[in-house]
Amino acid sequence: SAAPDDDLLKGLNPPQREAVEYRGPALLIVAGAGSGKTRVLTHRIASLLRNREAWPSQILAITFTNKAAGEMRERVEQIVGDSARGMWIATFHSACVRILRREADQFGFTKAFTIYDSGDSRALLKRIVREREADALGLTPAGVQSRISKLKNELADAESYARDANMSDPAERKFVEIFGDYQRALQKANAFDFDDLIAQTVFLFRAFPHVADVYRKRFRHILVDEYQDTNHAQYQLIRELTKPVQTEISSGGAAVLIPEADGASLTVVGDSDQSIYAFRGADIRNITEFERDFPGAKVVLLEQNYRSSQNILDAANSVIRNNFDRKDKRLWSDQGEGDKIVGFTGYSQHDEAQFVADEIEKLRRSGMDYQQMAVFYRTNSQSRALEEIFIRAAVPYKIMGGTKFYDRAEIKDALAYLVAVANPADEMAVRRILNRPKRGIGDVTETTIARFAADNGMSFRDALAHPAEMGLGPKLQKAIAQLDEVLRAASEILQPASGEQPPSTSVTEALRVLLNDSGYYDALRRSRDPQDEARVENLDELVAVTREFARNNPEGTIVDFLTEVALVADTDDLDDESGSVSLMTLHTAKGLEFDAVFLTGVEEDLIPHRISANEPGGPQEERRLFYVGITRARKRLYVSLAMTRAQFGEVTAAMPSRFLQEIPALLIDWKQSPGDVNSRGGSQSRALNARRPQNDRWGVKPLAPGSGLKPKSTAMDRFPGLVTNKVRDNGDLEVAAGDRIRHEDFGEGTIDVVTGEGAKRVAHVRFDTVGAKKLLIKVAPITKI
């Protein structure tokens, strides 16, 4: 039931209210973290619906994760009730999937297309790179994959890229061939990779304006959250969707375009200080140039933060102020100073993790729920130490993103079975299950099947129905026939010959048949490998997922199910367990908020990350990431680091992150800093050692008193890294186009052009192995050769 009208505006301050009530073609809301941007978008949608200015079907809202989409839908429904049904609240990817499924047959795909995740496309590229013998030219599947991804984010395809590429360079020529092969293979498999979902939708709209017009007429209000992280392809998609609709009429033999409908009204919200996806092609200019792109756009600024205490905001402001290319905006809060930030330095990452676990328990005892606490880190691998300690300390936790449940081999196998039925054109899926479980079908037989398929102009899947015609031994024939039979049985469940729409529970049933009749389950159960027990559990979990899907989507089809699985984004955890602490990377944390936040591993080389140090703008992007982390906290913020860290099989001395020093010292209450560690003696120190195994189980030797870092006393000295970490200065290295250089990480390359002046000189380098990179000459580890 609907609440009274002013309810909508009551919980808003004047600029927020203005943003909700403004009506016009384009609205930009720029504001710092926690200032209510997402809340404004939600209320704006509710207001459009409440005032009957729009039907739900006329609204398209884009969020950054599926989880955020779900939350926004829930909140709108809370405000306006059932009348919210039919809205599209989705991520860019899932909105595009919906469009592509509807229109697939317009351009040579079918509705049942598969979505390749990055592992799938890597596997495909591996094959192509091998076939093209491209490794001889230094091309790796990973390198090619990231280049293709970047190009697609720029809306370049193989042909358009080839036009500008230097085709006299053999490596370039090879790359173009691989790019082309890759696209053809995707098309043949009736598949899109993740970047295609956006790019192909844009291409579709451009190639078929009448298709685009359908969506232009439909979506009258388009709203985009986290606009600072849109890339060029996403930006162009928005531009396509907001174009006015024109009708062509012929008048006296000439075609004339007359306007039929205005462009949709566009609302975007964002914060350039939180742009953290440049490495994936996000372009901050989309926000800074919004007013130029959408003339007459209304701009609203929000400055009051409703999330965090003032101490936390002060820390965030002090850090982000060090980025030079930003407009200063100062966030304020009326929630009072709040607690100080707590700092801690452990001997090792396990010591650090133990501190985090102890503090979590303290907070819990003081009445804070586990689900109001979060632990962030820069890289996925850092979660391992935390998990080990949390398990021992019985701290309930869940890992958001990076669980990679869907990346596990057994889950991928099970899904490949489903794909082989839903989209038999997807040869990779069929090949994947050919010998899983082991059926004695090796590479030779696989090649035989592929050749038979090619010779007879049929698909790889269809060839499985003709084992007797391939000249194979009786055992192999039987194995193939059995697989064919299993796939048929599942197909009859999912796509009955009667043509009737099967119930959504058929996905569960088909999966059971596939796993049982193929012998997959049995093989795992018979195995003595204890890991296989866990695999059975994971498969049971997948069956449970299909059951839940059926409950939530009574009309859902197998294709819907596979779509949902393919689009599981970073923050979408499998089951919404409450009552546990959330662990996640800083990238995943965007847009979320928690009462207590632990920023762990605040060390040089982690944040800023080692690989960002030499990228132009890299350290600045890392600082924004750190800022995103700080601003997730409502009440309590912890920053922690370790003196030594075991990574990549090596134990190295870690240095405090430069960003720590940017937080005013009086805001941090250090429980233990590197200085304290060595000056402490007696019981405390023994207690610390007692809970750390002495036998180097963690790969870290306990520090003997007096060894390692010297006791320090002043605040500045606490951070030896800041003193000893000399910043490289290549300021007067003279280089010009055509010069050959050597880079510490990237190897040798040729300079295409040098742009900029003085300290901002940038070399555009084509490296022999890793491709094109832009380097800030002043700090890049390069020498002329």
Ligand code: ATP
């Ligand atoms: P981020 O930049 O991190 O995405 P945001 O600008 O989207 O943040 P929101 O998540 O919308 O901010 O809001 C932050 C918190 O402040 C939320 O808990 C929200 O409910 C609350 N909030 C926003 N505006 C108000 C208000 N006017 N009165 C009370 N609470 C508010």
Ligand code: MG
């Ligand atoms: Mg937000």
